[in-house]
Amino acid sequence: MRVLIAPDAFGSTLGPMQAAAAMAEGWGTGAPHDEVRTLPLSDGGPGFLDVLESATGGTTVAVTVSDPLGREVPAAVLVVDDGRHRTVWIEASQATGLHLLGADERDPGVTSTWGVGQLLDAALAEGATRVVVGVGGGSTNDAGAGMLAALGAGPASVLARGGLALRDAPGDSLLGLPAVLDRLSGVELVLATDEETPLLGLSGTSAVEAPRKGASPGLAQTLEFALGHFADVLGRSLPSPPLDLLSGRPRRLDREPGAGASGGLGFALLALGARPVGAVTEVLRVTGFDVAAAGSDLVVTGTARLDWTALRGSVVSGVAEATMQTARPVVCIAGELLVGRRETMTMGLAGCYAVADQPHEVEAMVADPVATLEARTARVARTWSPGR
Structure with a gap:
């Protein structure tokens, strides 16, 4: 049997590449006669x-950039010429x-x-x-203000402190924004995210993501007010606000789906003219997932936590939807499984298996994520592989 293993990252413990390698090793143990190919996703x-x-x-x-607290960390950009x-x-x-x-630094x-602005600088250099x-x-909730400051839109003393x-941002905090827009005028900017959170409101980033x-609940409310004030400042600073194609009126970027992505980073990118696309859809396209799935008999995906938020806009849901076109079965191996059979069947999953079902299994998974993922995948392989 030809098996395609296409997982997302398993939280902060295993990246997509590591997760795919562990699952392939486990499948090889459980069904050594199968032909296994890996296609990590994000x-x-x-x-x-x-x-x-x-x-x-x-x-x-x-490149070297600043982390969320201003410390230097290694990073990179990927350059592709076609x-x-x-x-x-x-x-x-x-x-x-x-x-x-x-854990004690999360605030x-x-x-x-700021570091995202440095990455954009590196891309332009x-x-x-196209970027x-x-x-x-993300760990931030600053509506992308730090990124804008790093690009020269305004003073770091106001915009890069979270x-x-x-x-307290004054109305003239973004006097350099027109120059930043001019600098980006010849570049196609793309926001790749599957988050649909708006910037503000009860379903906005401060209310949903900040906790x-x-x-704390009090801090989330204060951040809501702060981001609302900043959105007003940015709206007044745009030299030519984007218009709604139907009404001809200025668009409220803070209400756009994805504006609240990563603490409002999406909002600032939209203000710079970014075109939003689904990150999973883009990754599936670039990696040639459709062709790989069509050439397989079974697709195995994976994620750290399969809950209600993963029912749409996730690697698992994207894999399930794309594989439907090929009429191949999809099974999922999740670190934790927090939805029922009805939900997973609605997604298009033929089977779903948790690495950890009991509290002691969660402890084992945290202690040795590779070994536990391999072991669970081996058991799934014995269930799904027809043998020689």
């Missing part, structure tokens, strides 16, 4: 660049990722997206005509 978060580098054969350019265009791929989580912070009131920014897995500092990053 939703725009950690591992985004590794997946694309493997698929495109592009050139990785090493003969007509030079595309530079960026993984925002290299500068903003939650994995860059210790979305002070973390900054490479002569990019794709993968957004996901979301809380934006409460996951360490914000």
Whole structure:
């Protein structure tokens, strides 16, 4: 049997490449007679660049950027030439990722997206005509203000101190924004994310995402006010606000789906003229997933946590939907499985298996994620492989 293993990252413990390797090893143990191919995938978060580098054969350019608290960390951009265009791929989580912070450092009131601006600077220095920014897995909640400051839109003393500092941002904080827009005028900017969160409101980034990053209810409310104030400042600073094609009126970027992605980083990218695309859809296209799935008898995907948020806009849901076109079965191996059979069948999954079902299994998974993932995959292989 021909098996395609196409997982996402397993949280901060295993990247997509590591997860795919562990699952392939486990499948080889459980069904050594099968032909196994790996195709790691990403939703725009950690591992985004590794997946694309493997698929495109592009050139990785090493850079040094600031992490969410201003410390220098290694990062990279991926440069791909197709003969007509030079595309530079960026993984925002290299500068903003939650994995860059210790548990006691997680405070979305002070973390900054400054490092993402440095990554954009690096992309422009490479002569990019198209820049794709993968957004996901961030620790910030500053509406992309830090990124804008790094690009020269305004003073770092106001914009790069985290979301809380934006409460006091004066109306002239973004005087340099027109110059930044001019600099980007010849570049196609793409926001790659599957998050549909708006910037503000009860379903906005401060209300929904900030608590996951360490914000108390009080801090989340204060960040909501701060980001609302900053959105007004940015709206007044745009030299030519984008217009709604139907009504002809100025668009409210803060209400756009994806504006709240990664603590509002999506909002700032949209303000710079970014075109939003689904990160999973883009990765599936670039990696040639459709062809790989059609040439397989079974597709096996995986993720750290399969819950209600993964029912759409995730690698698992994207793999399931794309594989439906090939009439191949898809099974999922998840670190934790928090939805029922009805939900997984609705997604198009023929089977779903948890690495950890019991509390002691969760402890084992955390202690040795590779071995536990291999072992679970081997058991799944014995269930699904027909043998010689």
